[in-house]
Amino acid sequence: MSEDLKEAALAFHRLPKPGKLEIQPTKPLANQRDLALAYSPGVAYACEEIADNPAAAFEYTARGNLVAVISNGTAVLGLGSIGALASKPVMEGKAVLFKKFANIDVFDIELDERDIDAFVDTVVRLEPTFGAINLEDIKAPECFAIERKLKERLKIPVFHDDQHGTAICVAAATLNGLRVIDKKPQDIKLVCSGAGASAMACLDLLIGLGVQLENIRVCDSKGVIHSGRNDLNVEKTRFAVDTPARDIGEVMAEADVFLGLSGPGTLTADMVKGMARDPIILALANPTPEIMPEDAIAVRPDAIIATGRSDYPNQVNNVLCFPFIFRGALDCGATEINMEMKLACVRAIADITKAESSDIVANAYGDHSLKFGRDYIIPKPFDPRLITTVPVAVAEAAMKSGVAQRPIEDLGAYAQQLSGQVYRSGYVMKSVFEQAKKDPKRVVYANGEEDRVLRAAQQAIDEGVARPILIGRPFRIQEKIDNLSLRLKIGTDVAIVDPASYEKYDHYARSYHDLMGRAGASPKTARMVLRSQNTVIAAMMVRLGDADAMLAGPVSLYRPELLHVLDVIGLKSGVIAAAAMQMLVLDKGVYFLSDTHVTEDPSPEEIYQSAVLAAEQVKRFGLEPKMALLSASNFGSNDFVQSVKMRKALQILHERAPALEVEGEMHGDTALNPDIRNEIFPNSRLNGQANTLILPDLTSANIAYNLVKTLSNGISVGPLLLGLSAPAHVLHGSATVRGVLNMTAVAVVEAQTRSIEHNIARALDAQAG
Secondary structure: OOHHHHHHHHHHHHOOOOOOOOOOOOOOOOOHHHHHHHOOOOHHHHHHHHHHOHHHHHHHOOHHHEEEEEEOOOOEOOOEOOOOHHHHHHHHHHHHHHHHHHOOEEEEEEOOOOOHHHHHHHHHOOHHHOOEEEEOOOOOOHHHHHHHHHHHHOOOOEEEHHHHHHHHHHHHHHHHHHHHHOOOHHHOOEEEEOOOHHHHHHHHHHHHOOOOHHHEEEEEOOEEOEOOOOOOOHHHHOOOEOOOOOOHHHHOOOOOEEEEOOOOOOOOHHHHHOOOOOOEEEEOOOOOOOOOHHHHHHHOOOOEEEEOOOOOOOEOOHHHOHHHHHHHHHHOOEOOOOHHHHHHHHHHHHHHHHOOOOHHHHHHHOOOOOOOEOOEOOOOOOOOHHHHHHHHHHHHHHHHOOOEOOOOOOHHHHHHHHHOOOOOOHHHHHHHHHHHHHOOEEEEEOOOOOHHHHHHHHHHHHHOOEEEEEEOOHHHHHHHHHHOOOOOOEOOOEEEEOOOOOOOHHHHHHHHHHHHHHHOOOHHHHHHHHHHOHHHHHHHHHHOOOOOEEEEOOOOOHHHHHHHHHHHHOEOOOOOOOEEEEEEEEOOEEEEEEOOOOOOOOOHHHHHHHHHHHHHHHHHOOOOOEEEEEOOOOOOOOOOHHHHHHHHHHHHHHHHOOOOEEEEEEOHHHHHOHHHHHHHOOOOOOOOOOOEEEOOOHHHHHHHHHHHHHHOOOEEEEEEEEOEOOOEEEOOOOOOHHHHHHHHHHHHHHHHHHHHHHHHHHHHHHHHO
């Protein structure tokens, strides 16, 4: 361990406050009323409900999302038996991982107790506090007895992660490795180096997947575990075989899989040479594996290798498992984590790797070409699909095996709920996606060669929300599809418009000249633009009815792309200026800000229009707009130019849109805090907290949006262009794949609305005729 790393790690744990955890309340404590509800006298009612019905504890307390991480510090990481207190930084770290990856709360508990029964008795007394128990860093063989006795006495899940977390990840990697080389679990020979707790659990789970007990050879520090030995504990005895072999080298010949849970140097190059074709080597000793990957590859280029290290492909890391198996177990009220749940977890983790990789994974690891194969047989820890798939599989297995006390009725809705833990925009976008699926529209993407666009197009097809059209060079798009391991089929899933050669080029060029001829676009210029400006091509497709909606960006500067869209798409009838609105998903709620990108200094009339358009868009998200016009004054307290402007805009709104719940002009805190507002202006038409904030100019709106997003770690959707004659949006360069997908769904729903409006208008015209 380098001195730099040591100093950095110590500073990380010490500053700005010691440790890695703190407790935050989930309920407001702003006044005496809140205090009376949270504690005495109001808390008594919750206590009485639980006394009458113990299951109510999951409804009125945090028990259902609270896990105890418990250790006695007898087998800590690579540090050995360092004691309970010294293990605390590790247990805090475990708690952080639970929270980060699955939003599970944890109390770390370090027990200064080595006696098995005393340890068990102490943990049993803690059962009323927790929804589940995670045992950590307890040495073998004591860990076997502790886990077994706790499972017998407790009615909540007990899970020794060092055993079962490792086993699940090993089983997933092995399963996928066998898929890559086309071998079956029941046909392989497996050699395991190591016979501790994790090794025993790995072998049990691999047997559950179909590996035959008679095809397994296990070696411990004394050599091969064979039937002639009299020093074996109960766990090891199960794997004793009648064989003359006495050391690992004698049993490695023709082995298909090597599982190393021992120490460095255990596996030699000569042993690897003698393995069967396409050997799978799981060298998991840390930090130095049983054999270094480069040494194994040097003698067997056909080998598939996994380690516990992050600097090599195929890292076997328990964080792929424990947050998500606990998430599923907690959410369905499982009384235990049984074999069925563990096998479901294995298969869910393994199946994730076979699908195309997420952009979040690619960005986190700097590898945009992850593809199922020899160097990618197990997911990366930051893969967002873990939280949306593994808990669902675990909960389903718990229900099928009869251990779920609170069965989940709708697993699809549960998966959607879990997606909000990665994609916080998922909750508010749900109604938009559901509407988009009812009638998917043609969405043209101006930058069809861009990785994020291609990934989003794949997801749009998988979700059934759109029919993508990609503008770009066909050969380049196909190349990107292959590199990203996407399943898009050109001509079937997606249509392509090649700027260098497309059927309607002449028609588009003439139409563009007709539109922009008096803005300096000669016929020659029009033809050049329709070859070189993908955004103009996309906009013309929408204008001329060859697409229903468009998305420009996210690789170009925003403003030039916006001007192209405004030139070609134009404004909706009766609208005098476009606007842009951003949705921000924060921990405290969902908020909309306008106008963040289009009109620099809108007039009162333009502010009125943008407010009405914003309200229409907010309703598409299934939310009721509660609007506040912001300024540097509170209800006439100052006569600044911008304050007077907002006052005039409010007057127009009250006159022309009396049904809108809108108030102003006011400070930002007045809009968000009804107590402040009621004290200053008790007759306000706005009830509660505002969710739609109309700012006086582009500069203030853009600054406010970026400050709030950055300081609050907020998630944004947008910019949502308002007031155009057809659905068209321009994406920021910072847009994620999820951001592109969100805007695709928004554009589709807009197109559906326009189609309905158009059909109604035609019907009315026909009636009038």
